[in-house]
Amino acid sequence: MRRVVNFLRGSVEVEAAGPFPERFVNLCAQRGVPFWGLEWRADGAVRLKVPRSARRGLEELGERAGCTLREVEREGVPAFLARFRRRYGLWVGLTFSMLAVLVLSHFVLVVDVQGNERVPTAEILSCLRRLGVHPGTFSPAIDIDTVEQEVLLELDELTWIAINRSGVRAEVLVRERVEPPEIVDQTELGDVVAGQAGVITRLEVWAGESDWQVGQAVAKGDVLIRGDVLLEGPPYGEGDVGWQQVRAQGVVEALTWRTLEASIPLEAPVKVYTGRTRTCYFLEWMGRRTDVWGSGAAPSGWEKTSQIWSPQLPDGLALPFAVGRETLREYETAPVRVDLGAAEELLRGQLADALAQLVGEGSVGESSYTAVVRDGNLVVTLKAACREEIGVFVPDKSA
Amino acid sequence: MGKRKRDLLEKTAEAFDLPGDLVAGLPRVELVGDRELRMSHHRGILAYGEQEIHISGGKLILKVRGEGLELRSMSAGDLLITGQIRGVDLE
Incomplete structure (x- = not known):
């Protein structure tokens, strides 16, 4: 510990030479000058180390003891720093660095957006920029509460936002709006009709009645599940009670054949x-x-x-x-005339994507592509057999 | 303090069984094992070396012999010597 303290406050090693160097040591002790590392030299001189602060008073003690003093070495932090006293470039660089740290720490250098999935980061950054939050903004001048409110007003998809200043970084945390679940309006009455022609492969009626069976072919627009339910009368009664209108619900899957077409100019x-x-x-x-x-x-x-x-x-x-x-x-x-092979490949990909979007959760079976050049265009046709949900609810407008 | 007065105080301390270092300012030497020697009321260093250190105690001279001797600390009244102490002589 003592060595650390001596290193931090700095020390000077001096050599006292004279007829009675022990007098110099005794004077130091009498005057309360702390010293250590005492070394008696062969030539009769004595070397000792004193704190840097006590160096000035040694001259007088040396004169009183009849000794000549010579400074041998300076050690410690102050001596180390003194080496850089004339390195003006270093001091200028240090000053600029300190100023840069002090000044630049008050400016936003990075805007970091987190928590968004649907809303693009660029859109949020653009909105923040319009409201004055961007790299280079003076941090204390940002009215965070106002900016947060303004962003929520401008971006409907966001429900919550927090702007935290963390040094030079502005952390923007956002939460996006959660889409409410689709609520089936049970009071809305109607039928389930075929949105696509095909052969029924699966039929489940949850509400309503159906006259169709698996394996039957249906045309587009056919009513698959009726919203009218016959209320039968009691056994041995005179007749049925009547009809009740409900919202037809169910699953109707069918084997369908779809034909999609896409074209691209040859030039x-x-x-x-x-x-x-x-x-x-x-x-x-x-x-x-x-x-x-x-x-x-x-x-x-x-x-x-x-x-x-x-x-x-x-x-x-x-x-x-x-x-x-x-x-x-x-x-x-x-x-320039386009490469037919590459163009056909491009159109095939587009048609496959379009078909997958049309089928939704269904599956695509056998498919075939044909390509022809017609009226200066390359036309690619996709024919595919699909297994998909074809039931579409149609509300009863008369109800 | 004069020599006569110092002698008188020394004899008084001896007669009344009082501690001489407190009453008469006599040097007090304390040896801790063979690695540390403390001395109070010294009058200064007379000679210094790694194998021998001479200390003035007023009427007497204390010679500390040993190896690797070092004057660890020293003030106007007290000093501390460390190292392998082989012997202490009085003259």
């Missing part, structure tokens, strides 16, 4: 570069852009590509400083 306009290019360099500092050389405005007929270099901290935090280069290339459009 498409593509860009042909003329060879004229322009380059623009710019700096971005806290979200504000400054063009350094050239202009980044792209007139009509020019294509712009940007490259941005932004330094990142080891934890992935991007600093609000970026250097960018924009390259503008002039182009003209010219018609």
Whole structure:
């Protein structure tokens, strides 16, 4: 512990040489000068270490003891720091660093959005930017309560938002609106009709009555489950009680055949570069852009590509400083015949996606594609056998 | 303090069975094992070395012999010597 204290406050090793160096030691003890590391040299001199603060008073003691003092070495933190006394560049850099830490810590450098799934982060950031929260904003000037209220008013999909300032980072936590479950209105009466022609493969009636059976073919629009229920009379009674209208419900799955078609022109306009290019360099500092050389405005007929270099901290935090280069290339459009194979592949994919969306939770069985060139277009037709739910509830407008 | 007065105080302390170091300011030497020696009411260092340290005690001189001797701390009245102490002589 004593060594640590001596290291922190600094020490000086001095050598006292003279006819009676022990007098110097005794004087130090009498004056209360703490010393340690006493070493008697072969030449009669004595070396000892004293605290840095006691160094000045030693000259007088040395004179009184008739000794000449020589400073041998300085040790400790003060001596270490004294080495940098004339390194002005270091002090300037240190000053700038301190100022940067003190000043920049009051600005938002990163806006981090968390908790969103459906609402795009870019939309939330854009809204926050409009309300004055973006990299470069002076943190104490942000009225968090007002901004939170404004964001909730602008973005209907959000139900809750919290903006937390954590150093240079503005953490934006959001909760999205939960869609309410679909509530079947039981008071709404009606029938279940076929939305698609096909052969019934499964029939479950939950409410209402059905005249159909599995294996029968139905046409589009046929009433599959009626919303009228016959209330039969008691046994041996004279007749039925009457009819009761209900909301028809049930599951009607059928084997269907679907035909989908998609087309694409055989010629498409593509860009042909003329060879004229322009380059623009710019700096971005806290979200504000400054063009350094050239202009980044792209007139009509020019294509712009940007490259941005932004330094990142080891934890992935991007600093609000970026250097960018924009390259503008002039182009003209010219018609080019499309590759038939690639175009057919593209259309096949689109048709498969469209069919999957139409079938929903059902399944697709056998399918076949045909491709023809017609009227300057490539037309691809998909024919598929599907197993899907075809029942569609149609409310009874007369009820 | 004069020599006569010091002698008188020393004899008084002896006659009345009082501690001489308190009454007459006589040097007091305390040896803790063979690694530590404390001395009060010393008059200063006369010679210093790793094997021998001479300390003035007024009328007497204390010679501490040993190996690796070190003056650990010293003030106007007290001092502490550490190291392997082999012997203490009085002159």
